[in-house]
Amino acid sequence: MDSARRVFDGMGYRDIASWTTLLACYANSCSVKAARKVFDEMPERSVISYSAMIAAYVRGNRFREALDLFRELFSVKIEPSDSCVMSVLCACANLGALDVGRWVYSYVCQSKGDYVDSRIATALIDMFFKCGSIEHALLVFEGAKEKHVGEWTAMLSGLAMHGLGEQLIEAFEKMVDSGVKPNGVTFVALLSGCSHSGLVNEGLYYFDRMESDFGVEPTVEHFGCVVDLLGRAGLIDQAMQLISEMPFEPNAAIWGSLLNACRVYKNVEIGELAAQWLIKDEPWNGALYMTLLSLYREAGRWDEVEKVKLKMKEVGCRKGPGCSLIEVGGICYEFVVGDKSHPCAVEICLNLSKAIREFQEQ
Incomplete structure (x- = not known):
């Protein structure tokens, strides 16, 4: 990074491409603070600049800042790229920011029409499942013109996440019947779903078939899923x-x-x-x-x-200390046990105490 900075500092003329290249270097090395400094110093910014900075925030688990910058991107009338949309969907998934996720979904439908990139469809399915909106996840999946292994795997992972074991197995069999070949990640989702749904026999059945029927060699992650499957069933x-x-x-x-x-x-x-x-x-x-x-x-x-x-x-x-995230009006707020730094902390605590009293009186 030092050499890249020296080259940049020694340039007589710095266009938007050189600024964005330096920003991307810092972003790819997870130097979020340095990347933001470059971003703020840029005399002009493109969609690539915004995409690189938003991706850096997401890689650094600074999801709220990623969404804030995404809002800024629209305020300056720049259309987001596909990679930018996927980064934002990842941020929404990690924050549980369903309102923002739905807005992005609406934007994608309006801007892309009938064709939605497979990677964006996969990210949308994953985001909706992680935000608890099974209905929207199924809507995106069923609306996909072509269902590749990414969409199917996101679907299986979501069903597994919500403990919908029977639907998970049904979806897996449909995937196989449609001619889509499962990969290692697909089997992690399948085995994990069997584990969380208590489907021991089914999980062992698919684990045994992985390599012989589908050519997928089990990894330590697959073995871990089966250990969890057996452990949850009490088969220590x-x-x-x-x-x-x-x-x-x-x-x-x-x-x-x-x-x-x-x-x-x-x-x-x-x-x-x-x-x-x-x-x-x-x-x-x-x-x-x-x-x-x-x-x-x-x-x-x-x-x-x-x-x-x-x-x-x-x-x-x-x-x-434990922490919770809550989305209000499209903005995500984080609460940590014992933290009173929020400007409305007193009001929040008073209202919470009132709600608890009313609940106890009922």
């Missing part, structure tokens, strides 16, 4: 056996799902094994210790509870 021993037999080193996600299953089904022995691996890999993970505490509490192992608390103090970890 089978899950542990699969971990010991799989051709990959189990990762934190696999051990974490096993630990959660052990907490639910009070399997202290295997839960301790999972926790030991996780603590070795993530010794400052407060959420991990909280899960282990719950495991010991529910098993009545109070001596172990005190040991875990002592260990937490030794490593100086604690569970981070």
Whole structure:
């Protein structure tokens, strides 16, 4: 980046292309602050400039700023590119900003007519599912002129997310019958959906068919889905056996799902094994210790509870505060436990207390 900046500073004449190239360099290296500085210094901006800056915000998980800049883009009468629209849809999905997402969908329909790019259709389906609007997601999917693997996979992922296991399997079979070949991401969605819907036999059936029928070699992520599938069903021993037999080193996600299953089904022995691996890999993970505490509490192992608390103090970890996001009038607001920095914090707390009292009186 330093060399790119030196070249830029040494240029006698800097046109919009050179400014945008420097902005893109900072954006691609996740230097959001530096990218914004370049953006603000630009004497003129194009759709590429806005797209690069919005994408940088999204990659940096600064989704509200991405939406703010998207609004600015329209205020200066610049039409967004497809890549810009996809970045904004990603921001909407992460914020749960359904109102903004619907507005973008309306804009896409008006500007694109009958043809909507497959990537945008996929992003729309994903966004609507993540914002909880199943109806809109199905509308986009059914309206797609051609359904590629991206649209199908987004559809399956959304159905899995909402625990609609039977519809998920039905959609997968329709996908196969239509001649679209599933890929590895498709099977992650399918297996995850079976796990969240308690469809153990179906999940194992599709896992066994992945490579033989569809030529998709299982990865550690697929094995992780099956471990979660077995764990949620209380089949802890089978899950542990699969971990010991799989051709990959189990990762934190696999051990974490096993630990959660052990907490639910009070399997202290295997839960301790999972926790030991996780603590070795993530010794400052407060959420991990909280899960282990719950495991010991529910098993009545109070001596172990005190040991875990002592260990937490030794490593100086604690569970981070929770936060919530709410969309009001197309604007997303974030609330963090214990944070009173919002200018209307007092009014919000008073109204919340009033609502709680009214609820309790009913």
